[in-house]
Amino acid sequence: MKLSRWMPIAALLTMTLGVTACGSGKTAGTSDGTPTKQAMMDEKQATDRAEEVVQEAVAGMSPKPTLRRTGLRPLGACVADEHSAGERVQVRLTYQLTGVPGQDAKKLVRQARDAWVERGYKFQSSDGDWTDPFPSVSMRTVPDDFWMTALTGVLDKAKQEGLAAISVTSPCFEAEGSTTADPASFRQTDSDHQAENRAREHSSRVYDALRVPHGPGGEGEGLATYRENGDVFAHHAWSTRPIEEETAVRALGRARVHFESSGWAVRHVPAATGASGILARNPDDGSVAHLAPAADGTLRVGVTTPAARRV
Incomplete structure (x- = not known):
């Protein structure tokens, strides 16, 4: 059974790796994994930057994967807010890295890590466990504090075949600053x-x-x-x-x-x-x-x- 039949990979990323929630302008992390910074941006700026972080990870990959967008609508309520009333929102992009052999999934995750490290981005806790056939890594950009995760979902544990995925989450920002956000959509x-x-x-x-x-x-x-x-x-x-x-x-x-x-x-x-x-x-x-x-x-x-x- 393939992973996609069980759960949107965006939700799996959120639960498995614990993204932090955005707060009141500080950059300290919390337990759910979205960035804790109140950002001055709109939806387009957040989306463009998130896409840039994804492309930074995959540009030099070998074998070259095909990006397949998955998960929920990119613009959503700030996960840190207890009630999804639409005052603050954030952008979250998730891609599966398809079109490569399942045994190369671990290699792709490590290549994403290497590309982000080269750009001076920081680990959220520690580096991934590269002795694990299905590793994951969680990092953040500096200084704009986008949070990203590269992980390997299991397709066949016996054969050590997986499916690599990348998720990038923006800091939270006011819904009024978004060019396309509709607060009513969060009611x-x-x-x-x-x-x-x-x-x-x-x-x-x-x-x-x-x-x-x-x-x-x-x-x-x-x-x-x-x-x-x-x-x-x-x-x-x-x-x-x-x-x-x-x-x-x-x-x-x-x-x-x-x-x-x-x-x-x-x-x-x-x-x-x-x-x-x-x-x-x-x-x-x-x-x-x-x-x-x-x-x-x-x-x-x-x-x-x-x-x-x-x-």
Whole structure:
């Protein structure tokens, strides 16, 4: 089964690597991975710069991949804001690097890292684990503070075949500064609230199954609503307290039992550290849950639930 049938890769990037949320003009990071800078820009400027960062990564790649745009609508509400009311927005671009053998995915991720390092961009935490057949790396530009991730999604673990992807996220900026942003597009509807309720309900059941204390809420965690054309998704994210790897393995085992007994389709996915994560899909409502061990010892949980399509 291919990755795209499980989850929009943009959501997978967000949960797996923990992008930080934008704040009030500072550049310190938080737990969800979008930049924490209030930027003076509009949608076109943010999009052009994000595209530039992508092209910087792929320009010298060998073999040469084909970029395939994926994920949700590029302009969305600022992930750091608790309510998606449209006061602040940000641009997020995600591309799959297609048209190359699956065993070259790791090579492409490393080449992206090298291109960004050459331009003086900074690592978010540490370099990728290049002994891992499916590595990932998270960095930010200097000085404009765009955040980017290159990762390898698993296609065939036994053959070590993957699919490389790149995601770039702008700092948050005021919606009024965008030439095409429509604040009304971020307003909540009954369908949005229903999706949020389902996402929170699934997330609560995951919490019950893990039996690990909830960590303090960080910026960027909680509910967010994403839109692509007529499609709407609710996303609920939270983290546990830091725990030992053995405890995390047992907790993830309990979560897997919960998913399987409830009829979810389940697969393991490699994590940045420690035990493998879990990716599960609910066949009834299309929700996708992703549980990922993080480098700080926490388990990060995200549930994405589709709402009714707009007309």
